[in-house]
Amino acid sequence: MQLTQFSLRKKIIIRFLIVIIIGGLLSLSFGSRLIKNTLIAQAQAKVKHDLATARMIFNEKLNNIKEVIALTAARESLQYSIKNKQHDLLLKQLSSVRKKNRLDILSLTDSEGKVVLRTLNPKILGDDQSKDELVSLALKGGITSNAQIFPREELLKESKDLAGQAAIEFIPTPKAADQQKNRETSGMMLKAASSLMDEKGNLLGVLYGGVLLNRNYEIVDRIKELVYKGEKYKGRETGTATIFQHDLRISTNVRNKGGSRAIGTRVSREVNNAVLSEGKSWIDRAFVVNNWYITAYEPIKNVKNEIIGILYVGMLEKPYIDTTNQVMLTFIFIAALCVALLLVILYFSINRIINPLSKMVVATQEIAKGDLSHKVEIRSNDEIGYLAKSFNKMTQDLKTANEKLLGWTKTLEKKVDERTKELTEMQAHLIQSEKLASLGKLAAGIAHEINNPLGGVLIYSHLLLEDTNRNNPHYENLKKIVKETSRCKDIVKGLLEFARPKEPERSSIAPNDIIEKSLSFFKTQALFQNIKIKKKYSSDLPKITADKDQLYQVFINILLNAAEAMEGNGTLTLSSESDKEGKYIHILFTDTGPGITEEDEKRLFEPFFTTKEVGKGTGLGLAISYSIIRKHKGTIAVSSQAGKGTTFTVSLPIKSKKGNDE
Ligand SMILES: Nc1ncnc2c1ncn2[C@@H]1O[C@H](COP(=O)(O)OP(=O)(O)OP(=O)(O)O)[C@@H](O)[C@H]1O
Ligand SMILES: [Mg+2]
Numbered sequence: 001m002q003l004t005q006f007s008l009r010k011k012i013i014i015r016f017l018i019v020i021i022i023g024g025l026l027s028l029s030f031g032s033r034l035i036k037n038t039l040i041a042q043a044q045a046k047v048k049h050d051l052a053t054a055r056m057i058f059n060e061k062l063n064n065i066k067e068v069i070a071l072t073a074a075r076e077s078l079q080y081s082i083k084n085k086q087h088d089l090l091l092k093q094l095s096s097v098r099k100k101n102r103l104d105i106l107s108l109t110d111s112e113g114k115v116v117l118r119t120l121n122p123k124i125l126g127d128d129q130s131k132d133e134l135v136s137l138a139l140k141g142g143i144t145s146n147a148q149i150f151p152r153e154e155l156l157k158e159s160k161d162l163a164g165q166a167a168i169e170f171i172p173t174p175k176a177a178d179q180q181k182n183r184e185t186s187g188m189m190l191k192a193a194s195s196l197m198d199e200k201g202n203l204l205g206v207l208y209g210g211v212l213l214n215r216n217y218e219i220v221d222r223i224k225e226l227v228y229k230g231e232k233y234k235g236r237e238t239g240t241a242t243i244f245q246h247d248l249r250i251s252t253n254v255r256n257k258g259g260s261r262a263i264g265t266r267v268s269r270e271v272n273n274a275v276l277s278e279g280k281s282w283i284d285r286a287f288v289v290n291n292w293y294i295t296a297y298e299p300i301k302n303v304k305n306e307i308i309g310i311l312y313v314g315m316l317e318k319p320y321i322d323t324t325n326q327v328m329l330t331f332i333f334i335a336a337l338c339v340a341l342l343l344v345i346l347y348f349s350i351n352r353i354i355n356p357l358s359k360m361v362v363a364t365q366e367i368a369k370g371d372l373s374h375k376v377e378i379r380s381n382d383e384i385g386y387l388a389k390s391f392n393k394m395t396q397d398l399k400t401a402n403e404k405l406l407g408w409t410k411t412l413e414k415k416v417d418e419r420t421k422e423l424t425e426m427q428a429h430l431i432q433s434e435k436l437a438s439l440g441k442l443a444a445g446i447a448h449e450i451n452n453p454l455g456g457v458l459i460y461s462h463l464l465l466e467d468t469n470r471n472n473p474h475y476e477n478l479k480k481i482v483k484e485t486s487r488c489k490d491i492v493k494g495l496l497e498f499a500r501p502k503e504p505e506r507s508s509i510a511p512n513d514i515i516e517k518s519l520s521f522f523k524t525q526a527l528f529q530n531i532k533i534k535k536k537y538s539s540d541l542p543k544i545t546a547d548k549d550q551l552y553q554v555f556i557n558i559l560l561n562a563a564e565a566m567e568g569n570g571t572l573t574l575s576s577e578s579d580k581e582g583k584y585i586h587i588l589f590t591d592t593g594p595g596i597t598e599e600d601e602k603r604l605f606e607p608f609f610t611t612k613e614v615g616k617g618t619g620l621g622l623a624i625s626y627s628i629i630r631k632h633k634g635t636i637a638v639s640s641q642a643g644k645g646t647t648f649t650v651s652l653p654i655k656s657k658k659g660n661d662e
Contacts, residue, residue, distance in 0.1 A: 009354045016346050024339050028332065035327050043294045043320050044283050050313045051281075051296035054223045054241055058300075058311055061219050065210060066145035066192040068101040073143070073194035073207045082108075082196065082204050087117070095119045098209065104189075104216075105158045106209035108196075113139055116205060120159040127157060129208070133303050138193035138206040145192035146303040149245070150212065152185040162187070166214040168250060168264050175287065176247060176266035177273075187214040188245040188300075188309055213243050214250040215263060223313060224253050233319045240293065243300070244310035247272045254289050254314075262289045267310060271297050275310050285317055292317040356384045360391060372399040432605065436626065439607055444499030447492045454492060458485045487615075494620040498607055501627040504547030511576055511585055511652070512537045514548055518555035519574075527560075527568045536575035541585055542654050550628045554636075557621040558589050558648050564612070565593030565646065578654065584634075585654060590647040596640040604638060 006014070072078065072094070081090040090108070098106035098119045108117040113130025129135040137144040155163040166187030170179065191210030198204055213219070220241040224230065228239025242252035247267040256262040267275075274282045275297045282297040293314035300309040356378045366374040372395055378388035465478045515537070522528040562572055570592035578585045596604065603609045605626040610619030622636075629636045634652040 008357065009350055012350050012354075013346065016350075017343075020339055020342055020346075024335055028335055031331050031335070032328055035331065036324055039320055039324050039327070040285075040294070043315065043317075044296075047294050047296040047313060047315055048283055050223075050227045050239070050315070051283075051298060051311070053227050054311055054313045055298070057223050057226060058219055058243075061211070062145050062147070062190045062192070065101075065103065065190055066143060068097065068103065069145070069192040069194045069207055069209050070143050072097050072106075072209075073196050078207075079196065079198055079204060083198065090117055091119065091122055094207075102211070103209045104162055104212045105191075106207070107158070109135060109139075109206045109208070111139070111203040111205055113206065115157075118158060120162070121157065124157045129206070132193070132208075134191055134193040135206050135208055137303070138195045138208065139203070141195045141197075141203070143192060143194035144303065145190075147213075147300050147308060148189050148191050148210070148302050149308050150187045150189040150191075150210075152187075155187055155212075162212055165216075166212060166250075168214060168248060170248065170266065171256075171262070171264040173266045173268075175268040175270075177269040179247075179266070184245060184248050184250075186245075187212050188243070188250060189213065214245065216251055217253065217261070219243065220251050220253050227313065228315070233316055236291070236316060236318075238316045238319060240288070240312075240314045240316075242310075242312040242314075244312065246309060247276060250309075252312075256289055265289055267297070267312075271295075271310070275299050276307055279307055286314070288314055294320065353384070356380065356388065360388065363391065363395075367395055367398075372402060432602075433630075436605060436607075436623065440499040440627070443495045443607055447495040447499065450488075451492050451496070454485060454488055458482065458489060461485055491618055491620070494618060494624060495607065498620055498624045498627050501624070501631055502550075504550055504628075504631055506545045506547055508543045508545055509548045509551070510543050511541055511551075511587055514551045515555060515574055515576065515587065518552055518559055521556060522559060522563070527563045530569050531563055531566060532571045534571060534573040536573065538575075538577045541576050541578055542582075544585060544652050544654055546632055546652060547628075550631075554625040554628050554650065555587075555589075557625050558650075561621060562589055562591035562593060562646070562648075566591050567593075570645075583654060584651045587650045587652075588647055589650075590645060592645040595642040595644060595646055596638065597642065601638060601640060605636075 075093075078090070078093060080086075081093065094106050094108065094117065097103075104120075106119045107115055107129075109129050110116050113128055113132075113135055115125055115127050115129055118124055130139060134144050134146060134148060150166070152163055152166070155166055163185070166185065168184045170182045170184070189210040189212050191208060193206050193208035196204040196207055211218075220243060223241035224237070224239050227241075228237070231238040237253070237255075240252065240254045242249050242254055244250065244267055249263055249265050249267075252261050252263065254262045254265075256265065266272075268286060271282050271286065274280050276299070279299050281299075282295070284295065285292055286295040287293075288295060294317050295312060295314035297310050297312045299307040300311050302308045356376075359376050359378060363374050363376045374395065375392050376388040378385055380388075461478060461481045465475070465482055468475050468478055519533065559572070566572070572592075573588070573590040575588045575590075576585060577588075600609075600611065605622050606619075607623040608619040609623075610617040612619075626636055629650060629652070632652055634650065637649045637651070638646065639649070640646040
């Protein structure tokens with residue numbers, strides 16, 4: 001599964017979760033190790049301290065014995081009894097001392113080290129103790145004390161019971177070092193030996209006494225009492241102490257499964273090596289008999305500094321493990337709480353980041369759909385806020401650009417429409433021109449053909465009329481022939497004028513003058529008497545170069561048509577103006593006549609198009625005007641509104657290009 005297929009929110013959450021989980025696990029692992037190490041270090045420091053206390057109690061016991069021996073040896077009564085060989089008294093005195101001070105042995109030698117009195121076994125006498133490591137020192141004077149291995153034969157000499165107390169069967173111990181033997185018969189004794197002097201300083205003998213440690217629980221129980229105050233944990237004693245003879249438990253308050261003291265079990269091989277072989281102290285956890293303990297071991301040495309045993313103290317590990325677990329659980333709970341808190345913070349933080357981004361995504365979708373007015377509502381002053389601002393600005397710009405584009409498109413469409421209209425108009429104009437041109441050609445051909453014969457008919461009919469008497473019945477008919485032929489001649493003339501207009505004879509003229517001149521032609525005519533004439537001439541109209549007679553002809557025709565349309569009643573407005581570019585002048589003839597139908601407007605400039613009754617109009621007036629104005633590179637246009645009137649506009653170029661006339 002790839003992370004890329006997830007949403008940004010999930011990606012961030014997953015990545016943070018990984019960081020939180022890794023961080024949590026690391027801190028758990030370091031934390032637990034730290035807690036364990038700290039607690040165990042504390043426990044070890046305590047057990048080390050306990051061992052020192054144990055040693056103190058051990059030495060205190062030894063000193064105790066030493067003091068008893070020293071004080072007894074210093075008694076004058078004792079010296080006296082020795083000197084006077086009062087054996088029974090001596091025995092009585094020393095036995096009392098032994099019992100009172102709870103010594104296991106108390107014996108006396110002579111000045112050569114031969115036993116002269118054994119309080120426990122008075123029958124055995126005379127054996128040599130001068131080789132004994134403590135007695136030998138005492139024989140040299142003074143007092144000495146130490147722990148000592150006491151062989152079985154020596155014990156037997158002192159007492160059978162003591163030998164029995166010392167003898168211990170080995171209990172198989174899985175972790176202990178290999179051993180050849182399976183029982184221990186010697187014992188470990190805390191012993192002191194003191195020289196006995198007479199008043200002159202002569203050696204009388206050596207007094208030695210001691211306590212057998214095997215199965216003697218006084219020291220270990222005192223250690224337990226003093227150090228651990230009998231503390232118990234879940235029914236088990238927390239603190240234990242042991243005295244080992246070599247690796248064998250000879251005095252202990254460690255209990256075996258049956259609940260009895262674990263006498264006869266042995267120390268583990270590891271401790272054996274470290275303490276007995278190498279003479280080091282050992283502080284570590286160890287499996288003692290049937291439980292794990294935090295332990296401390298140190299060697300017990302004899303007077304020759306040889307390691308003869310081990311002093312041990314240990315605390316049950318379980319309370320520490322339980323405390324550690326308790327602390328760990330609290331730690332895990334706090335860590336879990338922190339993770340939960342982190343997750344909540346993470347959730348809200350991510351929402352704070354993602355929500356604006358989601359808004360942005362919605363905005364982009366809206367904009368993609370075409371809603372350019374959509375705005376992102378983010379006002380934060382951070383990167384996302386800036387992004388939103390930029391985004392809004394971008395959409396605003398896009399909107400403006402789009403609107404401009406739309407505007408341009410509309411303008412373009414309008415322009416296209418205008419151009420199309422212009423083109424259509426031009427095309428219509430062109431068609432009209434071509435139509436008129438072809439009509440002109442046809443008309444010219446016909447006119448040319450019939451002009452001469454018509455001339456002949458007119459001359460001959462004239463001659464005939466002159467020769468005919470007025471009373472002749474044919475006279476009137478001949479007269480009609482001459483009249484109609486003349487009319488035909490006029491029509492043909494007009495037709496020729498339209499088809500082959502004369503070249504304009506140009507001169508510089510003021511257009512307003514031509515209008516005025518055309519008007520003056522009609523002044524006297526009855527048709528114009530009731531027509532109101534309005535003049536709106538432009539005063540600064542430039543002069544144009546044109547054929548004044550031809551223009552005159554055009555204007556007369558237009559004025560006449562207007563008057564005829566208004567049937568002699570109405571308003572005729574004449575105006576002149578030049579366009580802004582200064583290229584054309586426009587002369588406008590506006591009447592208040594009936595107007596021209598759309599149908600008629602299309603055919604207006606065709607030759608012979610007339611609405612006037614036969615004989616009144618030939619329909620050549622506007623056709624000829626059109627030809628003339630075209631020769632002048634101008635245009636003649638009409639606009640009409642039915643019932644309101646008609647405006648004819650003649651436009652002429654201000655500067656004509658000579659030689660380019662058609
Ligand atoms: N101002 C106008 N108002 C209404 N109709 C007009 C106007 N000017 C021209 N016409 C129409 O245009 C037709 C053609 O005019 P045109 O001047 O070519 O011929 P005509 O006046 O009929 O005859 P002719 O001028 O040859 O004597 C007229 O018959 C008339 O119907
Ligand atoms: Mg006319």
